Amino acid sequence: MTNPYVPILVLMGAAALLALGGIGASAVIGPKVYSRAKLEAYECGIQPTPHAIGHGRFNIKYYLVAMTFIVFDIEVVFLYPWAVAFSDLAVFGVVAMLGFLALITVPYLYEWRRGALNWD
Amino acid sequence: MNHQVVADFSNDTWWIWVIKAVAIIVFLLLNVLIAIWAERRILGRMQIRPGPNVHGPLGLFQSLADAMKLLLKEDMTVKAADKFVYVLAPLITVFASLLVFAVIPFGPEVSMFGVVTPLQLTDTPVAVLYVLAVTSFGVYGIMLGGWASGSTYPLLGSVRGTAQVISYELAMGLSLVSVFVVSGSMSTSAIVAAQAPFWWCLALLPAFLVYVVSMVGETNRLPFDLPEAEGELVAGHMTEYSSMKFAWFFLAEYINMFNVSAVATTLFLGGWRAPWPISAIGDGMFNEGWWPFLWFFLKMWSLMFFFFWVRGTLLRFRYDQFMNIGWKILIPTALVWLVAVIGVQSVRQFAEVDLRQMLIWIGIPLAVLLLALVFWPEKKKPEPVAAGPVVFDPMADGFPVPPLPGQQLPPAPRRRTVSAGSVVAGATAGPETKETGDE
Numbered sequence: 001m002t003n004p005y006v007p008i009l010v011l012m013g014a015a016a017l018l019a020l021g022g023i024g025a026s027a028v029i030g031p032k033v034y035s036r037a038k039l040e041a042y043e044c045g046i047q048p049t050p051h052a053i054g055h056g057r058f059n060i061k062y063y064l065v066a067m068t069f070i071v072f073d074i075e076v077v078f079l080y081p082w083a084v085a086f087s088d089l090a091v092f093g094v095v096a097m098l099g100f101l102a103l104i105t106v107p108y109l110y111e112w113r114r115g116a117l118n119w120d
Numbered sequence: 121m122n123h124q125v126v127a128d129f130s131n132d133t134w135w136i137w138v139i140k141a142v143a144i145i146v147f148l149l150l151n152v153l154i155a156i157w158a159e160r161r162i163l164g165r166m167q168i169r170p171g172p173n174v175h176g177p178l179g180l181f182q183s184l185a186d187a188m189k190l191l192l193k194e195d196m197t198v199k200a201a202d203k204f205v206y207v208l209a210p211l212i213t214v215f216a217s218l219l220v221f222a223v224i225p226f227g228p229e230v231s232m233f234g235v236v237t238p239l240q241l242t243d244t245p246v247a248v249l250y251v252l253a254v255t256s257f258g259v260y261g262i263m264l265g266g267w268a269s270g271s272t273y274p275l276l277g278s279v280r281g282t283a284q285v286i287s288y289e290l291a292m293g294l295s296l297v298s299v300f301v302v303s304g305s306m307s308t309s310a311i312v313a314a315q316a317p318f319w320w321c322l323a324l325l326p327a328f329l330v331y332v333v334s335m336v337g338e339t340n341r342l343p344f345d346l347p348e349a350e351g352e353l354v355a356g357h358m359t360e361y362s363s364m365k366f367a368w369f370f371l372a373e374y375i376n377m378f379n380v381s382a383v384a385t386t387l388f389l390g391g392w393r394a395p396w397p398i399s400a401i402g403d404g405m406f407n408e409g410w411w412p413f414l415w416f417f418l419k420m421w422s423l424m425f426f427f428f429w430v431r432g433t434l435l436r437f438r439y440d441q442f443m444n445i446g447w448k449i450l451i452p453t454a455l456v457w458l459v460a461v462i463g464v465q466s467v468r469q470f471a472e473v474d475l476r477q478m479l480i481w482i483g484i485p486l487a488v489l490l491l492a493l494v495f496w497p498e499k500k501k502p503e504p505v506a507a508g509p510v511v512f513d514p515m516a517d518g519f520p521v522p523p524l525p526g527q528q529l530p531p532a533p534r535r536r537t538v539s540a541g542s543v544v545a546g547a548t549a550g551p552e553t554k555e556t557g558d559e
Contacts, residue, residue, distance in 0.1 A: 002132065004125070004242045005244065007132070007222065007241045008222050008241070008250075010138060010141045011144065011145075011219060011222045011241060012215075013141075014142055015214070015215050015218035016215055018214070019218075020211065022191075022214075022368060023195070023207065023211065026190075026191050026192075026193070026195045026365075027195045029191060030192060030195045030363055031194050033194065039197075039198050041198060041199075041269070041272070041360065042198075042271065042354065043273065044354065048271070051270065051272065051275075053200070053201075056275040056276075059279075062279045062280075065283045065286070065287060066282075066283070073286075073290060073293070076290065076297070079294075079297045080246075083297050083298075083300035083301045084245075084304065086300075086304060086469075087469055090469075090470055091470050098459070101459065105455070112448070117444075118440075118444075119439060119440035119443045119444070
């Protein structure tokens with residue numbers, strides 16, 4: 001049995017070729033007309049209010065979403081191997097996993113009650 | 121149960137891999153061209169207008185013409201952009217979107233150029249994890265694209281898009297766990313094989329529903345297309361992109377729709393297996409050879425039609441409503457459903473109980489509970505006590521202001537009262553309301 005990941009590498013090569021080829025082709029074919037206004041940031045035609053890279057501002061709620069995501073994503077990732085080995089681990093695995101789910105649910109409910117999931 | 125891959129790839133050689141890989145990419149590109157045309161035609165029909173119908177038969181060449189036009193446009197980089205990341209972002213997006221189909225089974229073993237091989241590029245024991253990993257990788261394209269543009273709207277669109285995609289990925293990931301529990305495998309070919317008796321979309325209906333909602337959120341499609349809400353954010357993270365860089369973002373969006381549709385087909389709709397009445401014909405002859413490719417194609421396209429249908433039907437959600445659905449409805453539903461599946465499955469495998477009776481006794485209360493949770497009315501705050509009738513003063517700010525709905529002009533002091541005989545037919549309202557009409 002050959003390594004099942006080698007065909008994925010072949011597909012990756014083809015996909016990268018297509019992606020790079022498309023951008024390369026348009027860079028070669030397309031016209032090049034310089035215009036200062038064209039290279040400004042677009043803000044619906046009004047004078048743009050540009051910000052340096054990394055200095056843009058956005059709501060801090062997005063960070064909260066990201067942190068909550070990490071907690072739950074790790075939970076999900078822990079669930080996968082157990083789900084596959086469900087019948088091998090038998091009752092021990094079920095009890096352990098239900099305990100784990102309960103443990104994760106407590107902070108989830110806490111977060112919900114504290115209003116961290118509310119978007120205002 | 122079998123944890124391993126069911127499909128047999130032992131005959132594959134390097135040139136079979138190359139043929140399959142190129143075939144997958146060509147298949148996706150052609151499908152996207154048709155999907156763009158189909159979406160515009162179908163939306164046109166839904167909105168009682170023709171849609172594109174000029175170029176080629178039925179306007180079929182419209183999207184091809186659009187693609188050629190994009191290729192011939194100027195490829196520019198905005199001044200404020202971080203050059204390297206700006207170019208990298210669309211590359212990542214399209215690259216990641218093309219990879220998902222590597223593990224999607226199109227059909228069983230067929231004879232291809234004299235080699236007997238499954239109609240699938242490859243399969244691994246953790247194929248679905250690979251799918252999730254690759255789709256998550258695609259988020260980098262959205263995030264970096266908006267960040268590297270050095271402009272306000274793209275940045276806002278990209279943080280929105282990232283928050284949206286990761287939120288809905290959780291619900292999606294949780295809904296898939298029950299499929300793995302009942303299939304006992306994460307390999308796509310094994311999951312399709314496990315659905316031979318019946319499809320998981322029937323057995324695991326709540327998980328399927330959660331998946332369907334989250335797949336629309338995951339691909340940033342209407343009604344969840346908040347990262348590129350035109351009225352607010354111009355075009356979201358792709359505002360500053362032109363030419364093929366924009367085309368890659370656009371292409372990736374459509375390929376991602378095909379990706380989630382194909383994953384839904386494989387995990388919930390029986391994969392390449394023929395639907396029930398057809399599968400019984402001729403001792404399963406329609407489940408062999410090249411026929412399954414047709415079933416897979418039809419299932420995938422019916423989900424695509426669902427995408428278009430939803431787009432033609434529903435309005436865009438507000439961002440807080442959208443996040444509420446994800447975090448407060450989909451994730452709890454998926455968790456409760458997962459616990460239910462765990463319970464049923466453990467009794468089925470580890471205890472000696474009559475399964476049908478147990479399912480009925482557990483399933484009905486649980487379904488009622490779930491429905492109650494979903495439709496539970498939100499606690500309403502007591503309505504503020506209505507203040508007494510406020511006298512509307514049209515000259516309050518020193519200049520006359522027309523009354524808003526609900527406000528009434530005070531009666532004009534010098535106005536002559538209308539005699540009963542001169543009232544025009546239809547204008548039965550009093551003089552005040554007549555004056556406050558839509559002027």
